[in-house]
Amino acid sequence: MTKTVLRHGNVFFWGYGLILLMVAMIMPPVAQSQLYHAFANQRSFLGIPNFWDVASNLPFLLIGAAGIIFLRHDKQRDRKTDSTSVYSAYQLVFLSTLLVFPGSVYYHWSPDNISLLWDRLPIAIGMMALLAAVSLERIPLKRPNLLLIAFVSFGAASVVYWYWSEQQGAGNLNYYIAVQFGALLLIALLVGFYPSRYSRAHDLYGVLGWYGLAKVAEIFDEPIYHISGIVSGHTLKHLLAAMGVYWLIRMLRLRADSRKSA
Numbered sequence: 001m002t003k004t005v006l007r008h009g010n011v012f013f014w015g016y017g018l019i020l021l022m023v024a025m026i027m028p029p030v031a032q033s034q035l036y037h038a039f040a041n042q043r044s045f046l047g048i049p050n051f052w053d054v055a056s057n058l059p060f061l062l063i064g065a066a067g068i069i070f071l072r073h074d075k076q077r078d079r080k081t082d083s084t085s086v087y088s089a090y091q092l093v094f095l096s097t098l099l100v101f102p103g104s105v106y107y108h109w110s111p112d113n114i115s116l117l118w119d120r121l122p123i124a125i126g127m128m129a130l131l132a133a134v135s136l137e138r139i140p141l142k143r144p145n146l147l148l149i150a151f152v153s154f155g156a157a158s159v160v161y162w163y164w165s166e167q168q169g170a171g172n173l174n175y176y177i178a179v180q181f182g183a184l185l186l187i188a189l190l191v192g193f194y195p196s197r198y199s200r201a202h203d204l205y206g207v208l209g210w211y212g213l214a215k216v217a218e219i220f221d222e223p224i225y226h227i228s229g230i231v232s233g234h235t236l237k238h239l240l241a242a243m244g245v246y247w248l249i250r251m252l253r254l255r256a257d258s259r260k261s262a
Contacts, residue, residue: 020178021178023178024175024177025174027174029165029170029173030172030173031170031172032113032162032173037111040222040224040226040233041053041234041235052235054109056235057101057108058101059239060098060100060238060242061101063097063242063245064099064100065098066249067093067097067245067248068091068094068095071087071090071091071252083144085132085147085148086144089130089132089133089136090129090252092126092152093126093129093130093133094249096125096126097126099122100119100123103119103120103121103122106119107119113166117160121156123180124158125155127155127180127183127184128183129151131151131183134187134190134191134204135151136148138195138196155179157175158176159176161175161176162175184211187204188204191205198256200256203248203250207247207251208244214237214240215237217237218233
C-alpha cells in the first residue's frame with residue numbers, strides 16, 4: 001500500500017465520522033416512543049412474561065459463544081485475520097452478540113427505558129466493532145487500535161447519550177440511529193469499493209441482508225403476529241439478527257487469504 005492510499009484511508013474514515021456526527025447534531029431530535037415497549041406478543045409461559053420475545057434471545061448466546069470459540073482456535077492456526085486489531089474487533093463483535101442475550105432478556109422481561117439501555121449497548125458496540133474490522137481489512141491506518149477504540153466508544157456513547165437525554169425529558173435517538181444505519185451503509189460501501197485480501201468478501205452483504213430482514217420484522221411486529229398467530233415480528237427479528245452473526249462466522253470459516261494462495 002502506498003502512502004497516498006494510507007493518507008486517503010485516514011481522510012475517508014475521520015471525514016465520514018465527522019459527517020455522521022454533524023448530521024446527528026443538526027437533525028431534529030428523535031425521541032423514544034413509549035409505544036415501542038408494547039410488543040404484539042405479550043403471552044407468558046412458565047412464569048416468564050413476554051415469553052417468546054425473551055426465549056428467542058437464546059441464539060445470541062449460542063452463536064456469540066460459537067464465534068468467540070471459533071476465532072480463538074482460528075488465531076491459534078494463524079488464519080483469517082491479518083492483525084491483532086482486526087482479531088480484537090471480531091472478538092468484540094462476538095462478545096457483544098453474546099451479551100445481547102442477557103441485555104435483551106432483561107429488556108423483554110420488563111420493557112422500559114432502563115432495561116432498553118442494556119439491550120442497546122451491546123448492539124451498538126457490536127455494530128461499530130464490525131465496522132472497524134471490515135474497515136481495517138481494507139484500508140491501512142497508522143493507528144488501527146485507535147480506530148477500533150473510537151468507533152466502539154462512539155457506539156456506546158450514542159446509547160448512553162440517548163438514555164441521558166430521556167432522563168432530562170428531551171429524548172434524542174439521533175446518535176444511536178446514526179450508529180446503526182451509518183455503520184451498515186459504510187460496511188456496504190467498503191465491500192463494494194475497497195477490495196479485501198480475503199475471498200468471500202461479498203458474504204458481508206448476506207450479513208447485512210439478514211440484519212435488514214430483522215429490522216423489517218421489527219417494524220411489522222404486530223401484523224406478523226396477527227397473520228401467524230404464534231410468532232410475532234419482534235420474535236422473528238431476534239432469530240434473523242442471530243442468523244446475520246452466524247453468516248459472519250460462516251464467512252470467516254470459509255474465506256481464504258489470497259496472498260497466501262498466490
